[in-house]
Amino acid sequence: xxxxxVIPAAGLGTRFLxxxxxxxxxxxxVVDRPAIQYVVEEAVAAGLTDVLMITGRSKxxxxxxxxxxxxxxxxxxxxxxxxxxAAVRETNEMAQVHxxxxxxxxxxxxxxxxxxxxVGHEPFAVLLGDDLIDPRDPLLSTMVEVQQREGGSxxxxxxxxxxxISLYGCAAVEGAGDVVRIHGLVEKPPVDxxxxxxxxxxxxxxxxxxxxxxxxxxxxxxxxxxxxDALATLIATEPVHxxxxxxxxxxxxxxxxxxxxxxxxxxxxxxxxxxxLAWLREWLPQQP
Ligand code: UTP
Numbered sequence: 001x002x003x004x005x006v007i008p009a010a011g012l013g014t015r016f017l018x019x020x021x022x023x024x025x026x027x028x029x030v031v032d033r034p035a036i037q038y039v040v041e042e043a044v045a046a047g048l049t050d051v052l053m054i055t056g057r058s059k060x061x062x063x064x065x066x067x068x069x070x071x072x073x074x075x076x077x078x079x080x081x082x083x084x085x086a087a088v089r090e091t092n093e094m095a096q097v098h099x100x101x102x103x104x105x106x107x108x109x110x111x112x113x114x115x116x117x118x119v120g121h122e123p124f125a126v127l128l129g130d131d132l133i134d135p136r137d138p139l140l141s142t143m144v145e146v147q148q149r150e151g152g153s154x155x156x157x158x159x160x161x162x163x164x165i166s167l168y169g170c171a172a173v174e175g176a177g178d179v180v181r182i183h184g185l186v187e188k189p190p191v192d193x194x195x196x197x198x199x200x201x202x203x204x205x206x207x208x209x210x211x212x213x214x215x216x217x218x219x220x221x222x223x224x225x226x227x228x229d230a231l232a233t234l235i236a237t238e239p240v241h242x243x244x245x246x247x248x249x250x251x252x253x254x255x256x257x258x259x260x261x262x263x264x265x266x267x268x269x270x271x272x273x274x275x276x277l278a279w280l281r282e283w284l285p286q287q288p
Contacts, residue, residue, distance in 0.1 A: 002123050002144045002205060003050055005043035008111035009036060009129035010056030010102040015253055025253045026129040027061045031266045034065060035252040036129050037091060044095050046140035048125055051095045052118045054102050054111045066097040107224025112206075113214040121208050123147055126227075128202025130253035132261055137247025140203055146179055147205040152239035153231065155182065156203035158249060166191050168199030169228035171242055182240045187221045187228040198242065200228060201249060207238055 013020035019028065026036035036053075043051055055062055069088055076085040098118060102111050112126055125140060133139050139156055147154045157171055157180070172184030172195035184195055204227070213230045220226040231240055250261035267273045267280070 002125060002147060003048060004119055004122065004124040005046075005048040005051045006054065006112060006115040006119065006124055006126045007036070007039055007043070007051060007129045008054045008102075008108055008126065009062060010054050010105050010111055011108075011130070011253070012056075012105055013130075013253060016255060016258070022058055023061055024055075024058050024129075027065065028252060028258065030132065030250075030252060030258075030261050031269065031272070035132055036062060036065070038132050038135065039127050039129055040066070040095055040097070042133055042135065042140055043125065043127055045135070045138070046125070046144055048140075048144075049095045051097045052115050053097060053099050053129070054114050055099050056102050056105055059099060059101065063099060066092055066095075068092045107219065107222070107226055109214050109217055109225035109227040109230050112227055113211060113225070116208075116211040119208060119211075123153075123205060123207055126202075126204040126206060130251060131202030132250040132252050133203065133245070134248035134250075134265075137245070137249075139243065139245050139247065140205075142178075143203060143205045143243050146241055146243055150239055150241055151207070152241065153207045153210065153234060154205040154241045154243060155185075155231065156201045156245050157198040157242040158201045158245045159197050160199045162194075162197050163191055165189065165194040165197055165199060168201075169226075170194045170196060171198045171200060172196060173198060173242055178244050178246075180242045180244065182231075182242045183235060185228050185232040185235065185240075187226045198244065201245060203245075204231075206231075207234070209238060210234060 009026045013025035016025050027034045102114050143154045166188055169187045170189050171182045173180040173182050213233050217225055217230045220229045251257040267276050
C-alpha cells in the first residue's frame with residue numbers, strides 16, 4: 001500500500017528571484033491558489049492523505065496555508081461569504097500535513113532522505129512542489145497502480161524536444177508504450193550523449209530501499225545529492241519503471257512556464273475564462 005506523499009519544497013528558487021526572496025516558490029499563486037495546493041490536491045486525489053513537506057527557510061507561509069485561519073473564518077462568517085469560507089477551510093481539511101526541515105538544501109536526493117524517519121518501510125510517493133500536473137490529466141494514481149503491480153520504483157517520464165533534454169534527468173528505456181522498464185538514468189546529460197528524449201518529471205513512487213542508496217550517494221551534478229543518481233544505482237538491484245505522461249505539466253519554478261500555467265488554467269475556468277479570453281483576443285492582435 002502507498003499511503004504517504006513526500007513533497008520537497010526546500011529549494012532556493014533562484015530562477016524566480018526576487019519574488020522568492022522571502023516567499024517559497026511553491027507559494028506563488030496560480031490563478032487563486034498557491035502552486036503547492038494543486039500538488040497536495042493531486043496527492044489526495046491519488047489516495048495519499050499523509051503528506052510530509054520538506055521545507056527550508058521561509059516555511060511559515062507553507063505551514064500557515066495548510067493550518068486553520070480562525071480570524072479569517074470568523075470574518076468571512078460575519079460577512080456571510082460561504083464560498084470563500086469553504087475555500088479557506090478546505091486547505092486545512094484536505095490532508096494531514098507534516099513538516100520537516102531539510103537544513104542545508106543539499107539537493108533533491110538529500111531532501112528525500114530527510115523523509116526516511118517519517119516514511120518507514122513502505123513505498124511512498126514524491127511530488128515536487130513546483131511541478132504542476134494539470135488536475136484533468138491523472139498521473140500519480142497510474143504510477144501507484146504500476147508500483148503495486150511491478151514492485152520496485154516508478155518514475156514519471158515525459159517526452160521533451162531533443163535539445164531540451166539536457167535540462168532534465170534522462171531515462172534509457174526498454175520497450176515502448178505508456179509503461180516502460182528503465183535500465184539507465186543520467187542527470188542533465190549533454191544533448192549528444194542523452195540516451196533518449198524521455199525526461200524525468202517531478203513525480204515518483206519509490207521503494208524505501210532508496211533511502212539506503214541515498215545514504216551512500218555522493219554529491220553529483222552541481223555538487224548536489226541527486227535523486228536521479230540514487231535511482232540509477234537502484235536499477236542494479238530492483239525494477240524501476242517509467243510511466244510516460246502525455247498530459248499538461250508546468251514547471252512553476254520557471255518564469256515562462258509559470259505564466260503559461262496561470263493563463264491556461266485561468267482561461268479554462270468558468271468564472272474567469274470567458275472574460276480573460278475575450279481580452280486576450282482583443283489585445284494580442286495589437287502586439288508587434
Ligand atoms: P530545483 O531543481 O527546481 O531547484 O528543485 P531550486 O533550487 O528549488 O530552484 P532554482 O533552480 O534555484 O530556481 C526541484 C525540487 O526539489 C526541491 C525544490 O524545492 C523543488 O521542488 N529541492 C531542491 C529541495 O527540496 N531541496 C534541495 O536541496 C533542492
